[in-house]
Amino acid sequence: MLVTGVARQLSGRFVRRIQRDPEVDRVIGVDAVPPDHHLGDADFVRADIRRPAIARVLAEHRVDTVVHMAVTGTPLGTGGSRTSVKETNVIGTMQLLGACQKSPTVQRLVVKSSTSVYGSAPRDPAVFTETTPPKSLPSGGFAKDAVEVEGYVRGFARRRPDVAVCVLRFANILGPCADSPLADYFSLPVLPTVFGYDPRLQFVHEDDVIDVLRIASHDPRRGTMNSGTFNVAGDGVLTLSQCSRRLGRPTVPVLLPAVTWVGSALRTVGVTDFSPEQIRLLTHGRVVRTVQMRETLGFDPRYTTAEAFSDFADSRGGGLLPPEALARTVDRLSTLVSKERI
Template sequence: MPDEATPTTPRTVLVTGASTFLGGYLVARLAANPAIERVLAVDSRVPRKDLMRRMGRAEFLRLDIRRPAIAKAIAGYEVDTVVHAATSIMETAPHSSAIKEFNVVGAMQVCAACQRSPSVKRLILRSTAMVYGASAHDPSHFSEGTPARREPKRGYGRDLLDIEGYVRGLGRRRQDIEVTIVRPQAILGPRINTRMGSYLALPVVPTVIGYQPRLQFLHEEDALAAMEHVTLGSKVGTFNVSGEGVVTLTQAIRRIGHIELPVPSSLLAPITGVFQDLRSAKLRSSQTEYLTYGRVLDTTRMRSELGFAPRFSTLETLDDFIERGGSTAVVEPDSWRSLERRVVAAAHQLQ
């Protein structure tokens, strides 16, 4: 295994999920790096025209990663670095049996293709913080070695737990392949379409009554920068990635200027669906636990071992989403602060 202190620039990089925000813009960043000889963008869907233009000299291969064609591409182009970012389909699509098949079978094919190809030396997986689940028994901060108290039984979190297992299995079978797993926190930004962004953009935001979940956000630009950093580096292992700081869900809703609607947990997903536009990324019941208990990551390894520091904090990410994301305030933040001051003053008078 190469010395981690002297990383080598990849020669030929293949990125799956090229039609998604994270996969496509990562391809664009890598293609702009003259030190990389060849960048291959893979997806079964053709990226948007503007995204395709940004990819520059990258070569687009239209193929389904669930099919043996991915192995032929990796071997034929003598790929040395594979970035499996196709799991970023979670940005927009509600989970289903078809999506589970795409995620799990696709990852199995990618791992099998890497195992058979002698040219592959690195595999990078875009995982998710959803693998930690969410429950009332969670620690204050999840480190990479902290097991989930209640592992997700369904949805993207379950898919990625299984996929991480396949990727680690590949690392054991091919010890000459460096395996890096990136677990980003909830990604938010003015351009990326995520279910969390769709949820927070609702004028009336249903929340679970009696709970105050703590949240962290990762800016879309920091998510891209982290994946680029990992691709160009040579750090092996699993890394949480998140912006600094924590915000409660109520604070986030008020900062945006929207109205909080506390409801029983069993009604959170149905009522959210009533408010959401048909074109929006839907909130599903699998996220109810997250919006009840929240999730906070320990990012010590990200800074000390990976050597990466996000440019945006959690609050700065939220503010940029508010400023450039097109969300219109229903109640101005100054009105919330004025109301809070009146409530505090009234409480003091009653003492």
């Protein structure tokens, strides 16, 4: 089995976990930079998936399963630019798929995608299914990369019908060690929001991401099918206002015309990545249906959206207005009132 993008925390965790599965003989981790975390018994091969050398790695190790996780929104560490991320996402996927197409041993391909391929617009239906066409295609950034990556993957699936292809569209991934732009956003002391909009958000827990990737990379269990495209998200939704209250971080509403300006100002000082697609998500929100994930893929997430969020919130420490303190204040007020009445 070959896993790309292993220098990331999440991929590293997946590599460490998948080795313990009995079906897996060997795991080869690939990335352009060596990972900081250990990969267990997995072999690390330093290779840039943007170069044709990746085909040699596939042939040399007689890889049968490829898990493509190097589709990401942000550069790793500091110093990486958006251009290089885009190149890794798009050119890297093209090279990897080209290599897979030539390889006679590859039988299974799993691609980590994102629900951001649906975009977020006021004219979209409230809940997206796997087949909903987006009203306005993402115009740039990671969402566009993901759309293009999925396009290449569909082309590959047509050319190699013998390879089982599974595309997993993950909702926003949260958990104790999440390093996504949204996790950075929720770590700000005050949350800038778009005035007059309260987006619905959906989260999926890191542990569930690892589990669903394992289901997708093995042979399907009885009565399930693990090739195709699946939305992966925890049950239920949280609105941004609920998130901020549960985190105990106050919000600062910003008027929509000023949002891009504030966003770029924050990005310049390096606080967090406020890409236009991130702003659109935080304006209109996005919710997906997960019936396919449950019924076809046979995966039941352990964490609901709210549970994934509270696990994340616990790992981030209290905000300026901790919900417990607010609850205590209200309780004190109510005892005061009832005493007065008696």
